[in-house]
Amino acid sequence: MVRQRNTTFEALLTEFGYTHTELAELVNRTAEDAFGKPTQCTDRHVRRWIAGEVQWPWARYLLPLQEIFGRSPEAMGFVPRKTSRVPAPPRRRPAPVKEPRPVRRREFIAVGLAAALGLDAIPSAGRLGSGDVERVRAIVPALYNYDHALGGGALHEVAAQALHQVHHALNHCTYGERIERALYAAVGDLAASAGWFAYDAGRQQAATGLYNEALQAGMLAGDGMLQARVWSNLAMQARLLDRDQEALRIGRAAVETRQAKADPWLMALLHCRQAVGHARIGDRVRAERSLARAETAYERGRGEPAAWLSFLTPAEITGLAGAAHQALGKYGRAQQLTADALDMLDPRFERNRVYYRLQRAQALLDGGDVEHAAAEAGDAVTMAARVRSERVRDRITGLRQQMRHHAHVPAARDFLEQTRGTGA
Structure with a gap:
């Protein structure tokens, strides 16, 4: 089989901001913390995966990679052999609290x-x-x-x-x-x-x-x-x-x-x-x-x-x-500028993308477009699960408080239900 560079996996490292060494360290710690089985992953393994020298890593590496990136091996650009299969995860060590x-x-x-x-x-x-x-x-x-x-x-x-x-x-x-x-x-x-x-x-x-x-x-x-x-x-x-x-x-x-x-x-x-x-x-x-x-x-x-x-x-x-x-009360202009910002924003700025989607939802809501505001805010809340920013949480809280005044609108009611129990 002709070796082919795994550009999909390479792009994932760029998106998440990992160096080869950082990812190798994280694979080792993820394996031990999540499954109780340490691995010996090094930056050399990562380079070989990117170069296509290894098209389907061993199970002890695939499992942590799936855990880290939240993607299947194929979605990470790995190519299975005829005998390859996605390994079943080993039994996890018991934890007092199960976290998402x-x-x-x-x-x-x-x-x-x-x-x-x-x-x-x-x-x-x-x-x-x-x-x-x-x-x-x-x-x-x-x-x-x-x-x-x-x-x-x-x-x-x-x-x-x-x-x-x-x-x-x-x-x-x-x-x-x-x-x-x-x-x-x-x-x-x-x-x-x-x-x-x-x-x-x-x-x-x-x-x-x-x-x-x-x-x-x-x-x-x-x-x-x-x-x-x-x-x-x-x-x-x-x-x-x-x-x-x-x-x-x-x-x-x-x-x-x-x-x-x-x-x-x-x-x-x-x-x-x-x-x-x-x-x-x-x-x-x-x-x-x-x-x-x-x-x-x-x-x-x-x-x-x-x-x-x-x-x-x-x-x-x-x-x-x-x-x-x-802030000047020019909500239509604010909504358009924020939409333009989102169109231009690089994918690696995930926290700012969530923040600006909430800003756009706020502009739509203040401008009277409750239905589109609720949809935008709902999408932002889904994305916000991946970041930890109190400023983002504060914006969600503020939107939720305002949406209560529009609970008669189905979209607003759906948003309130979506964010119920989130701490927002």
Whole structure:
């Protein structure tokens, strides 16, 4: 049989954000945690599956792969031999509480990611060098690959664990002045990211503490870009807590920093968030001006943004414009912009896709189209089972409360029944 590359399986790794090593670790942990039988999967096995050298893996690998991706072997691109069959799962170890598969999958990913981040390679004693700094810097891009798909609820504890281990190295190792500044910049990047994951998970007190830690690290490192980023996140948190004027003041301070002005990606995001803030207090002129400035700044962007800004695509710019129009009460325009954002959104941004579908449902509902709003919201709730984001849950809760006023409409009644007992 001619060897043929398994592009379907390769695309799955890209969609879920796995490296070969990360997937191998997750296969091993999934096998042991779910079935009580460890495997010896390595990155070499994964490479052979992708290359088509192995077209039908052994059962001990197929079972965890089915558990991780929720797909049959054929749907993962594997080709059965004449004698091949899908193996029956072994008897599971008894568990006190049976959890639904999506939750279990997130836990496996968190456990696998903690190992895949390579935290054990960070020294706990001795002298730190540039290679150690690079190991710390590599943690944040790895975390964001998962955040886009899973949401902060699946990651904030992993990020906190990583930050704790890096702090141990800072306090128990020796290093020169140049390495010290680089380490504090990397620690600040990690703390700001951990703060974002906690924010998305609804842990606002933890998020505030992590943001303050990131600001301090940014000052010690002399990293103005990091400080502007944290100010932006603090503004977003203030808005979540209904402190709109405070959010605008913090956002304005971030926009005025020299570092933000030098980075078109960051400037575009800041202006988008300011637009939503102005819209929330009813200032249409400033909101539209900020949206125009965001587009201008984004067009100046060249190359690739920082890892934490990898979500900032034309889809995100459009979706935030939809949020601003929603806050201004321009529901038809908000619905159209959000629909456009969803059409443009890359599949890997699963959490944002759920969020924007809920935003579109809100615009439809506020515009009086209850039937289509309920259908959109129902689809979003189905997708939301795969992510862990308190912001998403809050939007579902808000929609559910409003739908109660339209319970006489069959579609709204179906949505209320669908979300009954979900905790929303």
